[in-house]
Amino acid sequence: MWALPATARALVTGAVLAAALCAAPALRAGAGVPWAAVAQLAAVGVAAERLPRRSLAFPVLLTAAFVLPPAAAALVAVPGALVGRVERPPVATRRLWHAAQQSLAGWAASYVFAVFSSFPGLHALPAALVAALVCAVVLAALDGAIQVAAERRPFHELWSGLPTGLLGPALVHGPAALLAAALWRGAYGPATALLVLLPMALSGRLLDSGRRERAAQQAAVRALVQAVDLKDRYTRAHCERVGRASLLIARELGMTGERLETMRLAGVLHDIGKIGVPTRLLRKDGPLTPEERRVIELHPEYGHEIVRGIAFLDEARAAILHHHERLDGTGYPHGLTGHHIPESARVVAVADAFDAMTSNRGYSRARPVHAALAELHRCAGSHFDPRMVAALTRALDRRGWGLVAPADASDLAVSVSRNVPSGCSAEAAVGRGGER
Incomplete structure (x- = not known):
């Protein structure tokens, strides 16, 4: 555990303590906990942890939430989590975290179910759906929090990284777990509940395949970003900031869900084509010759080719190709004008220019945010x-930028992006050699 960052250690410790507090009432004398049901559901939970992809863990957690009081529901997942499969070290810490995470989710679902099902006139199904959604949100939020803490990223990234497909598992597993709970309490007992839980393993596998696909997409993006990092450290940092700025713009434009994530990916990958540009040109300290500039200006087309065939990057690919186009038609590579330029490219162009002006370079200091915005407004249209x-x-007025440019740009090897158009003004040309 001590190999983890301090924030991650604190998060694990806090989750374990919170789970212990939630489960503590069940251990009091006279609590009236149905220990036979706890033991049976815990046994099913242990078996679920051994199934491929833990395809029954979520349904069992929900069934326990609907059958047991909150404190007892918090105990059901603990044995399975403590003996479950762990593929990466630290094994003990991961098992402890998984147990606390499942315990808190089970407690929250059971508590919410008890509260909502007690409303006059409200039947069990709506309460089950709400409880299932709460359970899914708690699991996803804790997963995101530990990833952010372990990777030492800002915690505000947790919210943008939360899965958008939480409603599906709740709609599928909520009613089925409610049926399993009804059978569990019925005349035929727990054996009939298994007849519902086992088919749910198949639905769990189908839902999980979607999560695996999203994970594969994220891994592909990380691999591309890592390739940029190996080529040029500045370009990666620049692209990550452009991704954040693109996200801010997209939110203000009312984009949501997958479209919002597409805009972020477009910003993160907009300069991926610089992998194909000779390093000596990216790091050249001084003006570029006309021939060198023509080589640099090929990077949007290189990037477009690099991500060709990656289906989930279709709209992002348009931004990669066209983020240097200008509304008046003087940009490259195709000289598009106005609304012929894809919307994603117009988003990234502004985010790209803003970061170029507000970042330190080997030959120039970062501009204040207000000065960069003033220049963008001057060049708008x-x-x-x-x-x-x-x-x-609007986004910066409401949220602020909050990113501090590095005090010493010498380690960036002057690998400048120079994305603000030199024709806009001498002040806006971030770099002595024009765009790079």
Whole structure:
């Protein structure tokens, strides 16, 4: 456990203590806990942890939440989590975290179910759906929190990283777990509940395949970003910031769900084509020759080819290809004008220029945010889409930028992006050699 960052250690410790507090009332004398049901559900939970992809763990957790009081429901998942499969060290810490996570989710679902099912006129099914959604949200939030803490990322990234498909598992598993709970309490007992739980393993596998696909997509993006990092450290840091700024703009434009994530990926990967640009040009300290500039200006097309065939990056690919286009048609590679430029590219163009102006370079200091925004507004209509500029301004007014440019840019090897168009003004040309 001590190999983990301090924030992650604190999160694990806090989750374990919170789970212990939730389960403690069940251990009091005279609590009236149906220990036979706890033991039976815990045994099913242990078996579920041994199934491929733990495809029954969530349904068993919900069934326990509907059958047992909150404190007892918090105990059901603990044995299975403590003996479950763990593929990476630290094994003991991961098992402890998994037990606390499942315990808190089970307690929350049981508590919410008890509260909502007691409302006059409210039948069990709506309460089950709400409880299932709460359970899914708790599991996803804790998963995201430990990942953010372990990777030492800002905690505000937790919310943008939360899965958007939480409603599906709740709608599928909530009613089925309620049926299993009804059978469990019925005349035929726990054996009939297994007839419901076992088919749920199949539905769990189907839902899990979607999660695996999203995980594979994230791994593909990480691999591409890592390739950029190996080529040029500045470009990676720049792209990550452009991804954040693109996300801010997209939210202000009312984008949600998958579209929002697409805009973030477009920003993160917009300069992926620089993998194909000679390193000596990326790191050149001084003006570029016309020939060198032509080579640099091929990076959008290189990037477009690199991500060709990756289906989930379709819209992001358009931004990669066209983020250097300008509304007046003086950009590259195709000289598109106005709304012929894809919306994703217009979002990334503004985010890209903003970060270029507010970042330290080997030959220039970062501009204040207000100065960069003023320059973007001045160039709106000729180079940038005014809607995107206005959206970024509103987002920064409300949320702030909060990113501090590195005090020493020498380690960036002057690998500049120089994305603010030199034709906009001498001040806006971030770099002495024009765009890079």
